[in-house]
Amino acid sequence: MANLTLRGSSLVLEGELTLATVGALESHLRYLLRQQTPTELRLDLTGVTRLDTAGAVFLRRTEQLGAGGGATLMCGPLPEPLRGFFEYVDLPPEAAAPGRPVAGRLLDRLGERAHRDVRGALGFLYLASDLTWSAAAGLFRQTGIRRGSFLEQAYLIGAQGLPIIALILFLIGGVSTLQASGQLRQFGANIFVADLLAIGITSELGPLMTAIVVAGRSGSSIAAEVATMKFTEEIDALETMALDPLRMVAVPKMWAMLLTVPLLTTMADLVGLGGGLLTGVLSLELAPQTMMARIAETLRLKDVLTGLIKSVSFAWIITIIAVDRGLAFRGGAAGVGHATTSSVVASLFGIIVLDLVWGLVFYL
Amino acid sequence: MTTRPNASHAGAEPAIEVAGLAVAYGAERVLDGIDVAVAAGSITAIVGGSGCGKSTLLKAVIGLVPAAAGRIAVLGQDQATLTEPERAALRQRLGVMFQYGALLNSLTAAENVALPLEMHTDLSAAAIRDLARTRLHQVGLDGAEDLLPTELSGGMRKRAALARALAMEPEVLLCDEPGAGLDPVTAAGIDQLLLTLNQSLGMTTVVVTHELLSIGRLGGHLVMLEGGRVAFDGPTEAALESGELRLRRFFHPG
Numbered sequence: 001m002a003n004l005t006l007r008g009s010s011l012v013l014e015g016e017l018t019l020a021t022v023g024a025l026e027s028h029l030r031y032l033l034r035q036q037t038p039t040e041l042r043l044d045l046t047g048v049t050r051l052d053t054a055g056a057v058f059l060r061r062t063e064q065l066g067a068g069g070g071a072t073l074m075c076g077p078l079p080e081p082l083r084g085f086f087e088y089v090d091l092p093p094e095a096a097a098p099g100r101p102v103a104g105r106l107l108d109r110l111g112e113r114a115h116r117d118v119r120g121a122l123g124f125l126y127l128a129s130d131l132t133w134s135a136a137a138g139l140f141r142q143t144g145i146r147r148g149s150f151l152e153q154a155y156l157i158g159a160q161g162l163p164i165i166a167l168i169l170f171l172i173g174g175v176s177t178l179q180a181s182g183q184l185r186q187f188g189a190n191i192f193v194a195d196l197l198a199i200g201i202t203s204e205l206g207p208l209m210t211a212i213v214v215a216g217r218s219g220s221s222i223a224a225e226v227a228t229m230k231f232t233e234e235i236d237a238l239e240t241m242a243l244d245p246l247r248m249v250a251v252p253k254m255w256a257m258l259l260t261v262p263l264l265t266t267m268a269d270l271v272g273l274g275g276g277l278l279t280g281v282l283s284l285e286l287a288p289q290t291m292m293a294r295i296a297e298t299l300r301l302k303d304v305l306t307g308l309i310k311s312v313s314f315a316w317i318i319t320i321i322a323v324d325r326g327l328a329f330r331g332g333a334a335g336v337g338h339a340t341t342s343s344v345v346a347s348l349f350g351i352i353v354l355d356l357v358w359g360l361v362f363y364l
Numbered sequence: 365m366t367t368r369p370n371a372s373h374a375g376a377e378p379a380i381e382v383a384g385l386a387v388a389y390g391a392e393r394v395l396d397g398i399d400v401a402v403a404a405g406s407i408t409a410i411v412g413g414s415g416c417g418k419s420t421l422l423k424a425v426i427g428l429v430p431a432a433a434g435r436i437a438v439l440g441q442d443q444a445t446l447t448e449p450e451r452a453a454l455r456q457r458l459g460v461m462f463q464y465g466a467l468l469n470s471l472t473a474a475e476n477v478a479l480p481l482e483m484h485t486d487l488s489a490a491a492i493r494d495l496a497r498t499r500l501h502q503v504g505l506d507g508a509e510d511l512l513p514t515e516l517s518g519g520m521r522k523r524a525a526l527a528r529a530l531a532m533e534p535e536v537l538l539c540d541e542p543g544a545g546l547d548p549v550t551a552a553g554i555d556q557l558l559l560t561l562n563q564s565l566g567m568t569t570v571v572v573t574h575e576l577l578s579i580g581r582l583g584g585h586l587v588m589l590e591g592g593r594v595a596f597d598g599p600t601e602a603a604l605e606s607g608e609l610r611l612r613r614f615f616h617p618g
Contacts, residue, residue, distance in 0.1 A: 019485060022491065024486065026488055053565075054491075091494055092497055092501040331469065331512070
């Protein structure tokens with residue numbers, strides 16, 4: 001332990017001057033300096049028994065501490081065996097704070113921001129066209145694309161995603177039926193629940209919910225994978241081996257998405273209709289035959305096709321955004337998290353915008 | 365042996381005692397029957413070919429990988445019987461430098477060094493800043509205080525990691541390949557720092573290394589692992605001059 005006592009114009013420091021003691025010593029020194037009328041003080045160090053780096057740094061700081069308390073503090077000599085180590089530890093002068101750029105004028109900042117955003121948008125468009133082209137061209141010329149990775153991705157995105165998507169659509173079908181019947185019952189038009197279900201699930205809810213789940217499950221994992229590959233210089237390594245990272249990494253994922261998302265959507269449509277049917281039969285007391293007949297009657301090829309076309313476009317935008325966010329990665333572990341989050345958020349936005357566009361195209 | 369007036373513990377009790385240690389990853393036994401004692405205040409180099417279990421031994425000593433058999437005592441405390449608070453207290457007395465630095469990527473170099481000081485000591489913010497700056501200066505990283513790990517080169521990251529390992533004035537310092545990937549001048553500077561801290565503060569130092577030059581500079585004790593067992597355990601000088609085939613092959617390859 002260490003003691004700091006005031007004797008006349010001397011501050012006597014005794015004991016161990018180590019990491020464990022310097023914190024308390026510093027506050028005690030500040031306290032003593034506040035109590036005393038500021039004068040010249042001499043720090044007597046002959047009683048110091050042990051000194052580590054933290055202790056040496058404390059001694060180097062005493063002058064500054066004294067000045068802060070309005071006193072001139074002078075260090076006396078250390079015991080001989082400790083001097084060598086004290087000389088070895090030196091406190092480098094504080095580097096002048098790096099000249100922070102003066103906060104730019106508003107117009108400058110706006111311009112900078114606009115420049116960055118426009119560049120980001122152009123980069124995105126470039127990537128979109130590049131990836132789309134590579135995916136299309138890769139169908140005919142498969143050099144630089146590893147065999148097997150397409151199947152692996154299709155399994156991950158499609159087969160593994162199916163249970164959760166089916167469950168969600170089953171519930172959505174049920175909920176839609178219940179809510180619709182609440183309104184329709186007032187007019188005695190309960191059977192039109194089937195119409196609503198058939199159109200709503202196949203043309204809108206099926207593709208939309210599937211895409212949302214895929215964006216959360218697979219889009220995020222693609223973004224995280226690409227960002228990590230960039231972080232660990234794997235992307236650079238691929239380029240060095242004269243392999244196009246886009247063809248190698250992104251194209252199989254694009255294929256897998258374009259194939260599996262429509263398939264998932266088809267399954268989702270079926271399960272959603274099933275969920276609605278079951279709810280209708282169990283809780284609205286509709287005859288299953290009547291309801292099935294009604295659904296079959298309303299179901300038009302156009303609605304189903306609309307849904308499938310939408311789902312392909314959703315798969316396309318999710319993949320491109322995920323790859324773009326992954327490649328835009330900066331920084332360390334936190335950067336990977338950021339890339340993942342922003343990929344999901346941007347994908348959801350992209351999905352809704354595309355949905356709107358298709359709505360205008362097909363139903364206006 | 366030189367007298368060390370500044371050393372905290374000049375006791376005869378070993379700082380690290382490993383007896384009959386076995387570590388297995390799945391069915392594969394990476395370490396099999398290791399007996400090593402590291403004397404307090406000594407410098408010990410652990411050498412051996414790639415994949416011989418050097419890093420695993422280090423991790424077992426820290427308590428990061430469980431032992432399948434055997435006993436590990438660090439600073440007189442048995443790793444197997446420690447409660448969580450005891451383990452945390454023990455770890456504050458150890459400094460560990462990982463092979464790839466393992467700096468926290470979201471913090472600057474100085475913040476990385478300051479982190480354990482902020483969490484475990486009562487030092488003022490100004491004292492912590494000065495101490496972190498001194499540590500970075502000791503490893504030759506002046507001016508890199510405010511850079512993020514991603515803005516540092518590989519060798520700089522290692523040195524920042526060493527500065528962080530030293531931050532809490534550890535009684536035992538464990539380094540996983542401190543010199544690998546450094547230029548010869550910087551590597552010699554790091555060895556000098558380790559020697560000075562060892563001689564002035566009596567810091568027990570264990571270094572896993574491949575660097576022959578560094579082994580010679582550090583001197584002290586040498587443990588050679590081969591195939592998960594201890595192939596040599598003795599003074600470094602004896603190892604360098606030994607005529608035994610394994611050692612000769614390691615120190616005079618080609």
